[in-house]
Amino acid sequence: MMKIPYYPGCTLSTKAKGYDRSGRAVAAALGMELVELPDWQCCGATFPLATDNSMALIAPTRVLYQAEQTGEQVAALCAICYHVLKRTQTALERDPAMRERINWFTEQEYGGRVRVVHLLELLRDSLGWEELARRVVRPLTGLRAAPYYGCLLLRPYEEIGLDNPEAPTILHDLIRALGAEPVDFPYNTECCGSYLTVKDPTVSETLSRDIVASARAAGAQVLVTACPLCQFNLDWPQRETAFGRTGEEIPILYFTQLMAVALGLPEEDWGVEGMYTDPRPLLRNVAQAAGAVPHPTPPPSAAGEG
Amino acid sequence: MRTVISLKNLRSQFVRDVEEISGEDLLACNQCGKCSAGCPVAAAMDMLPSQVIRMAQLGMTEVLQSRTIWICASCLTCVTRCPKGVDLPRLMEALREISLRAGASEINLDQLPPDLVRELPQLAIVGGFRKYIK
Numbered sequence: 001m002m003k004i005p006y007y008p009g010c011t012l013s014t015k016a017k018g019y020d021r022s023g024r025a026v027a028a029a030l031g032m033e034l035v036e037l038p039d040w041q042c043c044g045a046t047f048p049l050a051t052d053n054s055m056a057l058i059a060p061t062r063v064l065y066q067a068e069q070t071g072e073q074v075a076a077l078c079a080i081c082y083h084v085l086k087r088t089q090t091a092l093e094r095d096p097a098m099r100e101r102i103n104w105f106t107e108q109e110y111g112g113r114v115r116v117v118h119l120l121e122l123l124r125d126s127l128g129w130e131e132l133a134r135r136v137v138r139p140l141t142g143l144r145a146a147p148y149y150g151c152l153l154l155r156p157y158e159e160i161g162l163d164n165p166e167a168p169t170i171l172h173d174l175i176r177a178l179g180a181e182p183v184d185f186p187y188n189t190e191c192c193g194s195y196l197t198v199k200d201p202t203v204s205e206t207l208s209r210d211i212v213a214s215a216r217a218a219g220a221q222v223l224v225t226a227c228p229l230c231q232f233n234l235d236w237p238q239r240e241t242a243f244g245r246t247g248e249e250i251p252i253l254y255f256t257q258l259m260a261v262a263l264g265l266p267e268e269d270w271g272v273e274g275m276y277t278d279p280r281p282l283l284r285n286v287a288q289a290a291g292a293v294p295h296p297t298p299p300p301s302a303a304g305e306g
Numbered sequence: 307m308r309t310v311i312s313l314k315n316l317r318s319q320f321v322r323d324v325e326e327i328s329g330e331d332l333l334a335c336n337q338c339g340k341c342s343a344g345c346p347v348a349a350a351m352d353m354l355p356s357q358v359i360r361m362a363q364l365g366m367t368e369v370l371q372s373r374t375i376w377i378c379a380s381c382l383t384c385v386t387r388c389p390k391g392v393d394l395p396r397l398m399e400a401l402r403e404i405s406l407r408a409g410a411s412e413i414n415l416d417q418l419p420p421d422l423v424r425e426l427p428q429l430a431i432v433g434g435f436r437k438y439i440k
């Protein structure tokens with residue numbers, strides 16, 4: 001099995017454990033072992049935009065240094081970790097004086113050679129969509145899944161370079177490879193409000209509701225994301241409150257959760273517990289319909305559509 | 307609002323600070339408005355992104371009172387689309403930094419809804435605190 005150094009980040013080790021669980025499981029099912037860096041710390045969650053202060057580059061550089069001790073690349077699942085690490089790597093590559101200054105401060109010789117990759121990138125470039133499609137044992141036929149890219153996975157293109165920042169296709173292609181139908185909707189690269197959720201939650205809730213409503217209007221049954229903050233921001237307004245639910249909720253899934261179903265993994269590896277909108281009824285239905293793998297738990301009687 | 311445009315303001319320390327912290331050439335912006343047209347958070351702003359950079363160009367320190375610099379989510383939509391290559395999120399960060407370094411604090415910990423705090427993903431807390439308090 002190919003070993004790939006992996007940086008989970010703080011959120012995938014705590015709040016978004018299901019993303020970590022499903023991510024490791026699907027990678028393993030495809031012959032890639034995500035090997036957690038032996039020693040890592042939080043990347044800081046923001047790439048510093050002020051140019052006169054290099055302090056915020058220290059945390060991500062330490063992560064890159066840790067990765068360099070292990071190998072030539074480091075993979076991330078959290079879109080924000082990926083963003084921060086990749087931009088830091090690019091910044092240090094373009095500004096060797098900055099790298100020297102940070103190395104002097106950390107007393108760690110980061111050589112500047114680590115390639116930061118997202119699991120999506122490995123799937124597209126190392127495995128390939130056709131090969132992924134061949135590995136699918138439970139095609140998600142008929143499932144209408146709307147890819148939601150958000151911001152930081154794609155922008156700024158000059159530093160991230162994962163996909164077209166205005167008309168991305170990487171999640172569309174993945175969804176298609178799994179046998180589901182990618183649903184286009186106009187808000188698929190609109191911001192969910194990001195960190196505003198800490199400062200002005202009503203603003204990010206408004207943005208997030210618009211995104212989900214737009215996907216629903218386009219006929220989506222689920223939204224698919226690669227970012228734990230997007231997942232939270234979009235799903236949080238759908239939580240059960242004192243007023244109950246509206247009945248209009250749709251599951252906000254990580255792409256790895258959808259993959260876990262399609263690759264025929266057992267339900268424990270889907271990593272779908274504790275989400276505000278429970279995707280299990282729908283996913284069990286889809287898995288049952290595909291039928292290739294006998295199901296460990298009986299499907300609930302009140303199953304979702306699909 | 308009456309505004310006096312003077313060479314003194316155009317070349318003020320404030321303008322130099324903003325340009326230094328952001329690393330941006332403010333006069334590169336030709337006020338086409340594309341950033342404001344596509345900003346997803348514009349509806350919640352008291353001033354459009356293109357107006358923020360206009361005020362900064364003119365050395366109007368009043369721009370620091372605008373809610374916009376705190377509402378900008380650093381989503382990088384505008385910089386992706388700006389025909390002049392202006393990095394507006396860096397400008398917004400510079401204006402926030404100037405305020406934060408002068409002692410501003412935009413998150414009131416006591417007023418955060420407790421049910422939200424219990425549920426927030428770690429990166430929102432780490433990132434939000436880095437962006438809005440010093």
Ligand code: SF4
Pocket residue numbers: 008009010011012041042043044045046078080081082084428429432
């Ligand atoms: S981006 Fe986040 S989740 Fe990722 S490590 Fe950094 S703070 Fe944590």
Ligand code: SF4
Pocket residue numbers: 079149150151152153190191192193194195227229230233379381
């Ligand atoms: S959509 Fe939101 S959380 Fe996701 S990357 Fe953008 S700002 Fe971040």
Ligand code: SF4
Pocket residue numbers: 334335336337338339340341342355356359387388389390391392394
């Ligand atoms: S898009 Fe660029 S040039 Fe146009 S107003 Fe905005 S910052 Fe100025």
Ligand code: SF4
Pocket residue numbers: 341344345346347348355377378379380381382383384385394395398
């Ligand atoms: S980075 Fe800020 S100003 Fe630019 S589009 Fe996003 S929210 Fe608007």
